[in-house]
Amino acid sequence: MNESETATAIQLLGAGGFGAIIGWYVYYINRYRKSELQLSDLVTVVGVLGGGTVLALFPARSDLFGAYGVGLFIGFFGYFITLLILVRVSPNFDADWFLDGRRKKPGPGFVIPEGTRKTLTPMVSHHDARVGDDQNALG
């Protein structure tokens, strides 16, 4: 598609859907990041926003980049809103979980399997998140 062409609805939906998947995945990847911010993390994220793949897929000044950006927003914040809803409806978590990962201890008959992946929190340092015990969830 060249710059003068108007994108069709299906092209816009495709670009938006692609952006939504990438946005969802960006939140997921960052949430499970194992260490302090690395240069490679930044390269990946800048690549997602406007790197080689995006430049190759979407012509400059076209509606397709716009649809991709909207999809990125929907996917990324869709993940976050899903987290908010899950925390809201679960009796085992409250909003404090977003800060330091606190939650109710599992009752009788419930267990957190060994090897369950930790997630990052805004109030727990990344070093603590690597070596800590049950005080590190979310982001």
Add this chain to the structure above:
Amino acid sequence: MELIPSLGGIGAGLVWGWLLALFLAPGSTKPVLCGLALSVATLLALASVHYLAGGATALLHLGATIVSLGAHLGWRAALRQSMADPR
């Protein structure tokens, strides 16, 4: 300025601002280097949006980034406050 590219620039800016806030979580052992890298990354993202959607959209992107960063930091501060003063 066209609507869809502008919305896309704003959407990407909101995502980038929220990510910046997540990256700026406390506990960094190299805060200056981290801040510098994030600044350069922000400029690169801005340049990409400028190329892909034009100068006006790049400005919207920057504004959305700032709004989103502020929203996340405000939300985090509110959570901390509610944690300190449980009602």
